[in-house]
Amino acid sequence: MPSPNEILSQLKKVKYPGFTRDIVSFGIVKDIEVAYAGVTVFLVAPSANPEVVSKIVDEVRGTVAAMPGVPEVRVEVEQPAPSPTPREAAAGHKREIPGVAHVVAVASGKGGVGKSTVAVNLALAMKALGWRVGLMDADVYGPSLAMMVGADAPVKVTPERRIVPLERYGIRYVSMGLFVRDQQAVIWRGPMVTKLEMEFLFNVEWGELDCLVLDLPPGTGDAQLTITQRARLDGGVIVTTPQEIALLDVRRGVQMFKEVNVPVLGVIENMSYYVCRSCGSRHQIFSHGGGERLARELGVTFLGELPLVREVREGGDQALPLVALNPSHPVSGAFKSVAARIIEELQKTG
Ligand SMILES: Nc1ncnc2c1ncn2[C@@H]1O[C@H](COP(=O)(O)OP(=O)(O)O)[C@@H](O)[C@H]1O
Ligand SMILES: [Mg+2]
Structure with missing residues (x-):
């Protein structure tokens, strides 16, 4: 035996x-x-x-x-002992991020779907709606936030060795990219990355924030799970593109948040369609509507679809995110309406 x-x-x-x-x-x-x-x-x-x-x-x-x-x-x-509410139970062993009222994590099944783009513009849209917003890039392997919002100042640390976020377009942000820029990303191994991420999460001097938007690393593996398990998150947003293969990952994303008792605020379909600049008509480059269908099937909210537009890509490359640069652009409007729904949802759950 x-x-x-x-x-x-x-x-x-x-x-x-x-x-x-x-x-x-x-x-x-x-x-x-x-x-x-x-x-x-x-x-x-x-x-x-x-x-x-x-x-x-x-x-x-x-x-x-x-x-x-x-x-x-x-x-x-x-069976685990019954607790007052599932939310309280989930919050029990999870750490609060000091000064931060709400934390929203933006996730995706794979890289390249526009997760960081959505995180940046959503954060700016929340700011435009009057919230005090922070943004954290938790993707060590492909940190792009620093580039998207423009990281031109050296990172400061308080005497207590807490990280001081940078400020740009009225939002505070930190990016792992600011710290690992000069190192080869490949040397970062799982446990080390997780440790660094935890340090990041709890060691930033955010001040008072209504919402911290967390740009999770792409995927739904151990690193993402650790973050979603240890920090008290108020909601998760899943970004997808309309291809079948990306949609498969939406299921995993929903499952990940459910397993750690984090409400799924909804699914956003990015690069959903293309609006021709010269003729103004809408082109479906990938099959369309899958995000909405799947959201319905999985019982989560469909937050909306965002078109593939050149200004979004240019904004990302030049550290001039669309919502900040051109608030009256229709896509900025789309981001604001998604942000408004998220704010409403967060206020409902307290
Ligand atoms: N709606 C969009 N329209 C045009 N380009 C986009 C859009 N969303 C993202 N992109 C571009 O696609 C690339 C990948 O986006 P990114 O946000 O870095 O993806 P992820 O964080 O998921 O890896 C970037 O060059 C970005 O500017
Ligand atoms: Mg990214």
Whole structure:
């Protein structure tokens, strides 16, 4: 018969459904009992989703049963103690970011869909609607915010060694790019990155903010999960493009936020269509409407579609984001209406 420790190391090979992280590191395995009659594995119900729970139970049973000398496997799932509200429960082990009233994370399944562009312009749109806004680029591997908003000042640190955000177009921002610029991005390894990100999240002297917009690294893997798990987020926004392949990632994004009890504020379809400059007509470059369809199917809000326009790209490349440069552009209007919906949603949930 294997020892509890041997069983535990086998269980480290069981991945949490939809994630690259295993169930042991997630803290789901509570105890392992080895007796003459067989092995009992005690799990803490990790999710309210019965499908996820039964998938984990099946995999645990299969993994342990496949070990030599195990006559029988029992899996006991303990329901977590009921708490006043799911939000409070989620907030319980999550850290607040000092001075910040709301935190909204912008996520995407992959890079290049315009996540940073949306994060920047959304932040500016919230500012235009009267909110005090901060923006943080948490993407070490491809930090682009510094370029998009123009990072021309050296980063300052307070005597208490807290990072002072830069200010541009009336919003405060910090970017990992300001710190790792001179280093090769490839030397940054997972745990180091996560540590740096946590330092960033909690060590910035934001002052008073109504909202901090977090530009998450692209993807829905461990780095994103760590951030969404440890910081008290008020909502997640998922950016996608209309291609089928990008839409698949929307599901993962929604699942990631749900697993960590962060409400999904909605899905934005970027580069949804192209407006011809000379004839003014609308061209569907990719199939269209998938974002809205999928949002409906997943039961989350569709926040809107943003066209592919040259001014957006130029603004990004020249540190002149569209909403700041040209507030009356129709696309700036689109960003503002998305921002207004998000603000409304955040005020509703408190
Ligand atoms: N709606 C849009 N219209 C035109 N160009 C866009 C649009 N959204 C993003 N881009 C451009 O696409 C590129 C990738 O966008 P970016 O925001 O860096 O993506 P991500 O952060 O998802 O990797 C940038 O050059 C950006 O200016
Ligand atoms: Mg980006």
